[in-house]
Amino acid sequence: MKILIADDEESIRELLTIQLKKNGYDTMTAEDGEEALRLAKDADLLLLDVMMPKRDGFAVCQALRADPQTEHLPILMLTARQEEIDKVLGLELGADDYLAKPFSLRELLARIKALLRRSQGKEAKREGCIACGPLSIDIAAHQATLAGTALSLTPKEFDLLKLLVTNPGRAFTRDDLLSRIWGYDYAGDTRTVDVHIRHLRAKMAAAPKLAAAIATVHGVGYRFQSSAL
Numbered sequence: 290m291k292i293l294i295a296d297d298e299e300s301i302r303e304l305l306t307i308q309l310k311k312n313g314y315d316t317m318t319a320e321d322g323e324e325a326l327r328l329a330k331d332a333d334l335l336l337l338d339v340m341m342p343k344r345d346g347f348a349v350c351q352a353l354r355a356d357p358q359t360e361h362l363p364i365l366m367l368t369a370r371q372e373e374i375d376k377v378l379g380l381e382l383g384a385d386d387y388l389a390k391p392f393s394l395r396e397l398l399a400r401i402k403a404l405l406r407r408s409q410g411k412e413a414k415r416e417g418c419i420a421c422g423p424l425s426i427d428i429a430a431h432q433a434t435l436a437g438t439a440l441s442l443t444p445k446e447f448d449l450l451k452l453l454v455t456n457p458g459r460a461f462t463r464d465d466l467l468s469r470i471w472g473y474d475y476a477g478d479t480r481t482v483d484v485h486i487r488h489l490r491a492k493m494a495a496a497p498k499l500a501a502a503i504a505t506v507h508g509v510g511y512r513f514q515s516s517a518l
Contacts, residue, residue, distance in 0.1 A: 290405060291315040293332035295325035295349070296367065297341045305336065308394050314401075322349045329359050334405055337384070339368035347382055354383035363404040367392070421454055421515060423496050435499070440492055445470055449485055453503060457515035460506045486511055 292314050294305045302318045309316050317332060319325040322344025329335055335353070339346035346366055353359040364383065369390040380387060385407075386400055419426040423436040431447055433440045442450065448470050453461070461469075463479035471481070486503060493500040502514045 290333045291317060291331065292401065293317045293319060293325065293328050293335045295319040295322070295335060295341065295346070296338040297321060298338075301338075305397075308398075309401075312398055322346070325349050326352055329353055329362060332362065334363045334365065334401060336401075337364055337366050339366060350382045350384050363407070365397075365400055365404060419451065419454055422499055424454070424493070424499055426451055426454060435493060435496055438495075442489075442492065443485075446485055446489055446492075449482075450489055453511065453513035454515075457513050460509050460512040462510040464510075466510060482510070 290313075292309055294302050294309075294316060295318075296302050296305075297320050299320070302320070306316045306318060317328050319328050321342045324343075325335070325337065325341070326344070326349055329349075337346045337349060341349075344352075346368070350364055350366065353362055353364065363385050365386045365388060366384045367388055367390060385404055388397060388400060419428065424433065426433045426447075428451070431444070433442055433447060433450060449466065452466070452469060463482045466482045467479060486505075490500040490503055493503075504512055504514045506512055
């Protein structure tokens with residue numbers, strides 16, 4: 290995920306760049322509103338300072354929401370101005386969230402994670418896909434990709450992955466998975482499920498957290514833990 294940091298204070302841009310990179314994000318920076326508008330089309334999320342030269346954050350937000358290429362871009366506004374009217378104006382112009390300076394990095398990271406998760410859910414709904422972190426499942430095409438690279442899944446592996454991801458937190462017994470994926474008249478035993486789970490984890494080894502999110506529920510079966518991502 291690529292985050293654009295738009296702030297006229299160099300020290301803030303540098304601090305946020307370091308912290309975001311430590312947490313696995315790619316970053317871009319802009320020191321004024323015009324530069325932010327040019328770079329926004331390549332970003333997955335925008336951290337937007339209100340008080341910037343050339344165009345302030347409110348004007349940038351309004352312009353991005355009027356552009357079909359950036360109308361769905363998650364925008365988190367950052368400002369030292371804490372008046373309620375500024376917050377209301379930012380949200381009315383299309384900002385997704387608003388954080389007053391000074392803020393804790395922990396809170397900022399939590400807000401970013403929540404916005405990206407919400408954005409992925411909206412994008413998935415628009416495109417008829419299921420998105421979860423680097424994983425995307427195209428139901429119509431019966432294809433799953435990991436960070437843009439197609440996963441070579443058998444039909445049963447695909448169906449198993451789709452069932453688990455679309456029911457996060459729910460524990461499925463092996464018998465339940467057999468009946469749902471293989472059918473009630475399947476003659477095999479529950480070890481078939483274990484083999485397919487093992488293959489799924491191996492094929493997603495490039496994203497260890499995602500592979501580990503397919504968790505074993507001891508004495509029961511399996512569940513997908515989206516909260517682990």
